Amino acid sequence: MIRLERLTKCYPGQQTTAVRELTMDIPAGEIVVFVGPSGCGKTTTMKLINRLIEPTSGRIHLDGTDVTEVNPDQLRRKIGYAIQQTGLFPHRTVADNIATVPRMLGWDAKRIDARVDELLDLVGLEPTAYRNRYPKQLSGGQQQRVGVARALGGDPDVMLMDEPFGAIDPLNREALQNEFLRIHAELGKTIVFVTHDIDEAIKMGDRIAIFREGGQVAQYDTPERILAQPADDFVSDFLGSGAAVKRLSLIGLDAVDIPDWPTIDHDADRDQRLAVAQRAAKDFLLVLDAENRPSGWLPRKAAAESDGVIPLISPLGPRHNLFDALSQMLSFNSSAAAVVGDDGRYRGVLELDSIRELINAELPGESRSDLLQGV
Numbered sequence: 394m395i396r397l398e399r400l401t402k403c404y405p406g407q408q409t410t411a412v413r414e415l416t417m418d419i420p421a422g423e424i425v426v427f428v429g430p431s432g433c434g435k436t437t438t439m440k441l442i443n444r445l446i447e448p449t450s451g452r453i454h455l456d457g458t459d460v461t462e463v464n465p466d467q468l469r470r471k472i473g474y475a476i477q478q479t480g481l482f483p484h485r486t487v488a489d490n491i492a493t494v495p496r497m498l499g500w501d502a503k504r505i506d507a508r509v510d511e512l513l514d515l516v517g518l519e520p521t522a523y524r525n526r527y528p529k530q531l532s533g534g535q536q537q538r539v540g541v542a543r544a545l546g547g548d549p550d551v552m553l554m555d556e557p558f559g560a561i562d563p564l565n566r567e568a569l570q571n572e573f574l575r576i577h578a579e580l581g582k583t584i585v586f587v588t589h590d591i592d593e594a595i596k597m598g599d600r601i602a603i604f605r606e607g608g609q610v611a612q613y614d615t616p617e618r619i620l621a622q623p624a625d626d627f628v629s630d631f632l633g634s635g636a637a638v639k640r641l642s643l644i645g646l647d648a649v650d651i652p653d654w655p656t657i658d659h660d661a662d663r664d665q666r667l668a669v670a671q672r673a674a675k676d677f678l679l680v681l682d683a684e685n686r687p688s689g690w691l692p693r694k695a696a697a698e699s700d701g702v703i704p705l706i707s708p709l710g711p712r713h714n715l716f717d718a719l720s721q722m723l724s725f726n727s728s729a730a731a732v733v734g735d736d737g738r739y740r741g742v743l744e745l746d747s748i749r750e751l752i753n754a755e756l757p758g759e760s761r762s763d764l765l766q767g768v
């Protein structure tokens with residue numbers, strides 16, 4: 394665990410305090426996200442934790458040890474650091490960059506080689522294709538991946554990540570976020586993550602610290618509680634008007650009962666299709682393939698025709714959430730979405746009405762009206 398105790402930093406010659414009397418516990422194995430407007434002290438706090446800069450006053454404890462009593466070089470080997478600009482050494486290969494900390498730790502060449510390949514695999518870059526390239530031969534997203542791999546190099550217990558996905562386009566950013574969450578689930582490190590983006594904070598954080606001007610924390614809590622009970626107007630304004638919609642993204646489909654739906658076999662003959670259509674209380678039947686995977690929608694009115702099936706693009710899985718479900722329905726202009734289990738097999742169908750019911754059950758009255766205005 395990292396404990397910050399009345400941590401204060403005033404840069405020489407500056408009138409405002411960069412970080413003021415900050416007290417916070419960062420539990421081991423969790424992702425804590427610092428979010429807030431520009432210049433409110435997020436990066437300064439990170440640099441204080443790994444002693445790239447020294448505090449004016451206050452203490453930082455890492456697993457019970459006061460970090461000011463540890464040699465800064467030794468400390469930085471225990472703490473991985475990844476930043477937006479990646480900070481990769483341009484004249485060193487990818488492998489050399491990733492090997493930076495293992496080399497400082499005095500590992501032998503064989504162990505370093507194996508570690509480099511393991512980390513490239515972990516961040517989704519094929520070792521044989523990438524280990525000998527130079528940073529400028531990589532896309533921005535690939536450089537970010539190498540930056541993350543390098544920060545993981547010495548197998549640190551703690552990772553500090555300062556806008557690691559900042560300069561990435563939305564699609565690659567989402568892929569990197571997902572990959573990073575997977576790596577975190579696998580390795581269970583303590584992570585402090587800085588971002589400007591509240592949606593990224595909600596997605597990534599076990600806890601979020603919302604910083605305000607002058608290096609103070611306006612609220613430090615789980616995303617659920619921050620969205621449900623913002624501490625003050627500053628936090629509400631920072632969250633923006635869609636706080637209730639954002640809360641939907643915290644309710645995973647694996648935690649929701651998915652209602653059953655009239656289904657039909659993909660190779661059912663005309664009579665079977667008509668029989669199911671007659672019984673069904675819905676306008677569409679869900680078509681399942683031989684493996685019980687949803688493959689299309691059959692409009693009830695087209696049940697007599699052999700080519701009436703509308704192909705289903707992508708069903709929702711256990712890793713999707715209610716926000717994804719709502720987005721999919723809105724973007725396909727549909728009022729229902731098929732849901733599958735981990736194995737891709739049919740689980741049920743979520744309807745817009747069931748999302749409304751879940752909102753009624755889950756959200757306090759005020760947020761509910763905020764959300765329903767938005768739909």
Ligand SMILES: Nc1ncnc2c1ncn2[C@@H]1O[C@H](COP(=O)(O)OP(=O)(O)OP(=O)(O)O)[C@@H](O)[C@H]1O
Binds near residue numbers: 407434436
């Ligand atoms: N080396 C420095 N010397 C003097 N002042 C500094 C220095 N570094 C940061 N500051 C000031 O300290 C305050 C906090 O800066 P910091 O970089 O920690 O903010 P931040 O929240 O990370 O901002 P951003 O989101 O823009 O990266 C700012 O007012 C900044 O101008």
